[in-house]
Amino acid sequence: MPELPxxxxxxxxxxxxxxxxxxxxIEIFDPRWAAPLEPQALVDAVRGRAVRRLARRGKYFDxxxxxxxxxxxxxxxxxxxLLDPPQxxxxxxxxxxxxxxxxxxxxxxxxxxxxxxxGDAALARFFAARLGVEPFDERFDGALLRELARGxxxxxxxxxxxxxxxxxxxxxxxxxxxxxxxxxxxxPAGSLRPKHYALLAQAIREVLADGIDAQGASIDDFRHLDGxxxxxxxxxxxxRREGEPCPVCGRPISKIVVGGRGTYLCRHCQPVPRRRx
DNA sequence: AGGTCGGCCTGGCAGC
DNA sequence: TGCTGCCAGGCCGACC
Numbered sequence: 001m002p003e004l005p006x007x008x009x010x011x012x013x014x015x016x017x018x019x020x021x022x023x024x025x026i027e028i029f030d031p032r033w034a035a036p037l038e039p040q041a042l043v044d045a046v047r048g049r050a051v052r053r054l055a056r057r058g059k060y061f062d063x064x065x066x067x068x069x070x071x072x073x074x075x076x077x078x079x080x081x082l083l084d085p086p087q088x089x090x091x092x093x094x095x096x097x098x099x100x101x102x103x104x105x106x107x108x109x110x111x112x113x114x115x116x117x118x119g120d121a122a123l124a125r126f127f128a129a130r131l132g133v134e135p136f137d138e139r140f141d142g143a144l145l146r147e148l149a150r151g152x153x154x155x156x157x158x159x160x161x162x163x164x165x166x167x168x169x170x171x172x173x174x175x176x177x178x179x180x181x182x183x184x185x186x187x188p189a190g191s192l193r194p195k196h197y198a199l200l201a202q203a204i205r206e207v208l209a210d211g212i213d214a215q216g217a218s219i220d221d222f223r224h225l226d227g228x229x230x231x232x233x234x235x236x237x238x239x240r241r242e243g244e245p246c247p248v249c250g251r252p253i254s255k256i257v258v259g260g261r262g263t264y265l266c267r268h269c270q271p272v273p274r275r276r277x
Numbered sequence: 278a279g280g281t282c283g284g285c286c287t288g289g290c291a292g293c
Numbered sequence: 294t295g296c297t298g299c300c301a302g303g304c305c306g307a308c309c
Contacts, residue, residue: 078286
């Protein structure tokens, strides 16, 4: 699943090809991609616009076009961006023609989206309603995490996955960060000791940085701009390793369900939550 | 208002 | 072998 490190990897690869150039043409094959906007409305607004910067916020690509127009792309589950593929890729939903280059948004499950936001102020409101602090923001630390989680009784993992709290964490990096911080995913979010908020904040930053360093995790559909794979899947400590030995204590890794999401942990290294009822 | 759950979607795979 | 049906999950909206 594309999470912060995967989106950041693609952003870094794509930025040199698009910044300072122009969207000459955009073709939307799947009207769902732009919904609720009519595809033609998006095409008309974007066509011919200069691209000032390609930014990222949470898991969103933010194409900063001239006149404060923002084209936001989200890969959701299975979306990929492919630059200059030899032929039109399978599941192509959108084609963007740039100066001398062709970009495809491919997406088998069709969850991926593109939307327009007009004006920097509107963009700030859009993100404020959906996204919390960036994990690499200097304000993000154990104290902030503790404050955000205060009084919250839902599982800490669900809290980490809620983009309104912290932006960019998905199922992979939540499991890996909780393992590194020795925190059980079912612990009520507000119930950690101060020391563990600090450990967890640090683990989140480290695991995301490692993910970026490995150019993302290619477990399912995620691929680089040129179709190559990331390598972070080879560095998973617990995610998708049910039954394999814990890299710390050697006991088998468990799989449970938290908030409807498959969740991997070491029951020995991540202390058991207090029982409810 | 926090928390939970269903819907979106379809490739892949378990189970018969 | 071939078919059925269920699972995966980011995000949103409905509901309690």
